[in-house]
Amino acid sequence: MNAIDLFAGLGGWSTGARMAGIHILWAANHWPEAVKWHAKNHPDTAHACQDLHQANWEQVPSHDILLASPCCQGHSRARGKDNGNPKHDASRSTAWAVVSAAEFHRPPFVIVENVPEFMQWTLYPAWASAMNALGYQLAPHVIDCADLGVPQNRIRLFLVCTRSRVPLHLKFPSKNHQPASSFIDFSAGNWSPILRPTRAAATLARVANGRREYGERFVMPYYKSGSGLTGRSLNRPIGTITTIDRWAVVDGERMRMLTADECLAAQSFPADIARPKSHRLTVHLAGNAVPPLAASNILKALTRAA
Template sequence: MPTAIDLFAGLGGWSTGARNAGIDVLWAANHWPVAVEWHGANHPDAIHICQDLHQADWSKVPAHDIMLASPCCQGHSKARGKKSGSAQHDASRSTAWAVVSAAEFHRPEVVLVENVEEFTAWALYPAWSQAMAALGYMIAPHVVDCADLGVPQHRVRLFLVCTRSKAPLNLQLHQREHVPASSFIDFDAGKWSAVEKPGRAESTLLRVKNGRERFGDRFIMPYYGSGSGLTGRSLDRPIGTITTLDRWALVRGDEMRMLSANEALAAMSFPADTKRPDNHRLTMHMAGNAVPPLAGQRVIEALLRAA
């Protein structure tokens, strides 16, 4: 069985996808104790370490065939806002260098990196890719809407397929039928409140009004933001991108509620039996940062077919 390690493992989207693709995940790391705790709960057979990976001793990490990595994307994402001079911004971008450090020591056959599309616009991306090339890796960037891989969510992400080969390995990612949001939303569950209640923002009421006109009594809408926030979204489509904060609201007649943590995990394609914190905010934070397991699985399956 092929083996893998998971850097910046979070809740375990990469690890779950890898396991479902027949990969044995040997080791996983994250700097956040909560993430390590819950990754461990879902992947008890893997070795876990809670550490800043800039300080990792790679000699203590088991040899592996595939390195999975999802470096912090906040420094690259357009959703983050204009704070390019902050220390947090610089630190979040620099996590990508841990991938180079680990690859230099272990030289696995494949390194799979997931991030936002803007990662390749990072000022140091040319230097990062040159460093990987110096280690013998050819890089094939794949920009993928995870909905096209069967995830019930429109989530455009960059997958860098880095292989120790003579030419970049471009994967054949077969487009799947889109899975609608109705597949995971339970309108009979959750805590609902009246749409028309004191303190409800006028912009929210306008979104509800526009959504009703277009979709009827039941639909999804962003609670804030632009784009589809002006009219809502049909339940017959995948939901929009799940973020680390509550964003999506459900409307049922004259009532509404926010998407539940379990629904958010389902939108990310995590299995129903995924162990998670009872705390809603923690779960949403980890879900919004995760690699959708089904997307990871499809990428790895395509890699195995091409090998």
């Protein structure tokens, strides 16, 4: 099978497709830096750097599967008080590019990845109706990527759209949860003493709580959101990897943030992936990506059911 990847970013969908034996013919993103690194990792794929609202779908090759991860920030609960921000309205509208592409090419399969709140979008009924009008049946799958073998609890919507008489609900094999210890390298990173004058009292409290719960080694959100006030055991998946530094590793009297390579590994990217030298840019690209292992298992399930 052949596929295209819209809003491709660093290439989580594309990498997962390759793992599943599916060839990515064409990939697009509006951000030059994302296109640059996607091209380095997928040199046999044709690339476009453009606003997909303006895409000429005649220039896109025919395909069996349309993969898309339209911007999720406008839907996510993490957007906080800015949910009325026009920027978020613009980000929500990126989903209409999927309808436009599907209208022109009518591929047998379309899979859209987003946060579950995508289905609470005011215009989601209109969006779904547009896909129905094109002949697609929609089957929403809300999945914790840890259940697909990713060492991270990351709950996402995978909306499987098929040109079929009834919606296609995929079945996935049961995968053991992979622990955070599988990718954390205690010999890497920039460690600093936990007890230093600039450390916030709230951070020290979370460290103390984590020690009581898990011992000397664990992970915790450096800021207060996520995993309560105690952090997480290294024996369970880490929490959601975001586009900014979020997770700290505690080891005795020292601590540090996850390295960029650990963020990529938590997302299940292969160790040899080409990435920017910049820590900040790599973390941003990683946090926006679909975990390749989740993508691979979803596409394998799709090909089994097709």
